[in-house]
Amino acid sequence: MPPGVEKRVGPLFVLAMVAVTLMGPLALHAFIPALPMVQRDFAIDDATSRFILSVSLFAMAVATLFYGPLSDRYGRRPVLLVGLALFLIGTLGCALADDVATLIGGRFVQAGGAAGVSGPTGQGAGSGGLLVARRSTPVAAPGRSTRSSKAVRVSLVQPSRRAVLSQ
Numbered sequence: 001m002p003p004g005v006e007k008r009v010g011p012l013f014v015l016a017m018v019a020v021t022l023m024g025p026l027a028l029h030a031f032i033p034a035l036p037m038v039q040r041d042f043a044i045d046d047a048t049s050r051f052i053l054s055v056s057l058f059a060m061a062v063a064t065l066f067y068g069p070l071s072d073r074y075g076r077r078p079v080l081l082v083g084l085a086l087f088l089i090g091t092l093g094c095a096l097a098d099d100v101a102t103l104i105g106g107r108f109v110q111a112g113g114a115a116g117v118s119g120p121t122g123q124g125a126g127s128g129g130l131l132v133a134r135r136s137t138p139v140a141a142p143g144r145s146t147r148s149s150k151a152v153r154v155s156l157v158q159p160s161r162r163a164v165l166s167q
Contacts (some may be wrong), residue, residue, distance in 0.1 A: 020080065023087055023115030028056060031107075041101045052104055056111040063115035083116015 067125040071079040090110025128152045141147075 016073055020084065020117050022118070024060070025086075026130070027087075027110060027114055028060075031056070033064075038103070042103065048100060052107055055104055056107045059108045059111035060115045065114040067116045072146075078164030079116055085115045086110075086113025087117060089113070 029110075031053065038044070038052070039046065039049045056092070067079055067083065087110055089105050090108070090113055093106030093109060094103055097106055
C-alpha cells in the first residue's frame with residue numbers, strides 16, 4: 001500500500017476482532033456459573049472444581065508472558081492464529097472430556113490459547129486493553145528533594161484495539 005493511504009477497516013473485520021477478543025473472557029466467565037454442573041457431571045468436590053478454574057487462570061497468566069515477546073518477534077497475526085487454534089483445540093478437548101483429568105488438560109490448553117487472543121500481548125491483535133503511557137514528574141514526599149527524573153506511568157483502561165501514547 002502506498003504511503004499516506006489509509007486502509008479502511010470494514011464492519012466484518014471489527015465484528016471478527018470483537019468475537020476473537022471476547023472468546024477468552026467468555027470461556028472463563030461462562031465456566032464459573034457452570035461449576036455446580038461440572039461437579040455433578042464429573043462427580044467431583046468443590047476443591048477440585050475450583051482447582052480447574054485455578055489451572056485456567058494460571059495457564060492464562062503464564063501464556064501471557066510468552067505471547068508478548070512472540071508477537072514482537074513474529075507479528076501479531078501469527079500469534080493470534082496460534083492462540084485461536086490452541087483455544088479451539090482446548091475447547092474441543094473440554095467438550096469431549098470423559099474424566100476430570102481430560103477436562104483439566106482441555107481447560108489448560110484452552111486458557112493458554114485464550115491468552116493469545118484476548119490477553120495483553122502488546123497493543124495489537126490480542127490486546128485486551130488500551131495502554132496509556134505518559135511522562136510525569138514524580139511528586140516528592142514532604143522533606144524529600146524532588147529530582148527532575150521522568151517516570152512513565154502506565155495504566156490499563158477499558159478494552160480497545162490501539163495504543164495511545166501521550167507525552
